Amino acid sequence: MKPITKYAKNKGINIAYQVVGEGKVDLIFVPGWVSNIDMMWIDSKIGDFLNQLTRFSRLILFDKRGTGLSDRVNPTCTLEERMDDILSVMHAVGSKKTVIFGHSEGGTIASLFAATYPELSISLITFGAFAKRKYSIDYPWAPKPEERKVFYDAIKKEWGNAQKIGLEWIMPSAANDKEYYNWFASYLRSSASPEAALALAVMNTESDITNILNTIKVPSLILHRKDDIDVKFEEAKYLAERISNSKLVELQGNDHCFWVGDSYSVLVEVEEFITGIRPVKKVSQLKNPTVKYLKIDIEETMLNNFQYNLTIEDFAKLCGLSLSVFKRNFSKQFSTTPFRWIKEKRLDYAKKLLLESDLNVNQICYESGFINNSHFIKSFKGKFKLSPNQFRIKHTND
Template structure:
């Protein structure tokens, strides 16, 4: 059940927020670039992550001004103005003091709040964030102005689709359901014009001068393979925030609910409560498909490295095309085989036949196995007897 949407007033702006969870401490979640509170809960991985936060905290989450269910804005809101959104929702729920968790662009806003209102900030947590967005001679890890312009220009051409998914969540970027969710989340969070305004605002962020003044406990987390924001940005944060703890996560995914969300939740729970987070496990009945190229070693030797690489690339494209058409979810692509899951055996069987035929047209033969049984669903992987 989706938590009730409520509204708080920040000046003349209505800010949409939700409150959920059963923990003893208050945790304010500040989303990144764009958000929509209702759409968040449509994605199983995101909903699972939010429930995880609620297992050890009373969670207060909101759509920043200009995004999601909050009032739209026509100008470019400053970081200070957006920080007042935090106060508005805290006051609305009677929260005097809270830990602040900001991921991506939400991080600098939380850091500014920690410096400006230390009495109302019990702890600071930043994930996949940065002290400055754009590159300078003394901060070579930011994006270039040209990269910002190219990203903004892509809104004119591609808005409505899953813009930036390959950089923000590469491990699931080929999953049709995730792509559909991300495209819908962006559409429902902002128009292309608003996204352009907010992206330009974020490109002006620079809080480096504030970092030494942060006096609350700070936890900094970052994916080592982050393709949107290099891990060096969080290393800089940890080096300049007194006493900050840095955790580098073994994933390429920028967003906290993909990659290793249980590790993120566990680090947060330990940091805030001193206790470990009990990971949520989902068990479902699913149909698992496994493929393997027949006599791949011999075939690779006959074709040579170049032609074998071309065949594998064409094979991967064909398999992913058929998986997308049958709503299959890619689990793994190790060596020359695929593992995928389906919520029904009929689609899995039809997909297996289509994959077999497509790969045979490329000049290769496949072994394909199907099995239906109980599986344990975890972000980024599936385990259980059915495999």
């Protein structure tokens, strides 16, 4: 069962968050480039890892502004403003002090938070993090401008294509698992539109915390896989050399995403760092799978997930069925196709949000599961004979 998603506000920006577990120590996870905190729980790899964290912490998840369930980002937004979203979430959940765990770009933001608010930070953990994302003579591991341009072009032209946007760089151990690659591509699509993903990538490129690393005084754990293709191990060394009271742990593997490859080793280091006790059991002995692929109720699964940008194949997988069996059972149960059912549910949900929320049309588009605003408006008008704005005005005045 997915945790309840709530919202904190930072100067009018809505930041989606979840709280899971009742551990004595607060642990805020700052995700990388893009995320969707609801979708994380659908994948057993990510969900199981997060579940393990709740054994020894009160886990606080959030989508950074610009991604997932949070408001979209202003292109002029600063790294400091994005960092302060963490502060807003802490206030919302009543957290007075926390361990802050950042992955990839999230490690950059987490590091800045630890430097800026040491009184609120118990400790800092990073995985696959970097100090800057733009090549320089004194930081030669970061991508060069021409490399970033290729990446930007791929986002603009091929967003949602797992191969074209470089997933083989961030999770090479899953290179032969086409089904998982396709799922993760759908996760990315549900986390950001092409335009939003590009804006975040550009911001990512401009991130630079090299000048604040020596101001971080809280105990820090720097985790990095030795052969990470996306962010080089030398970048972890760079962080460790400049952050006092830090411990660098070299992990085996080449995956940039901690939940693929040997995720158990990551969990062991995190748990020992936070609790002081090194776990002796394996995750496989402890895990409580977040998705069970046996006798899954189709209607319940569809109702819980229709807002997400999932393919019909994704829904079939969630139900533990082959695509053909899923379509056949769905048609028998609902007397329509999955595509038409999903579209109707999304439009009805959009209607509800127009009447009951103060979200703007663009936000409602993404909240209800659409990824293209013009397609959403056209579909809404096709069903309700009014554009979303016209519908809201009419029923507000009634």
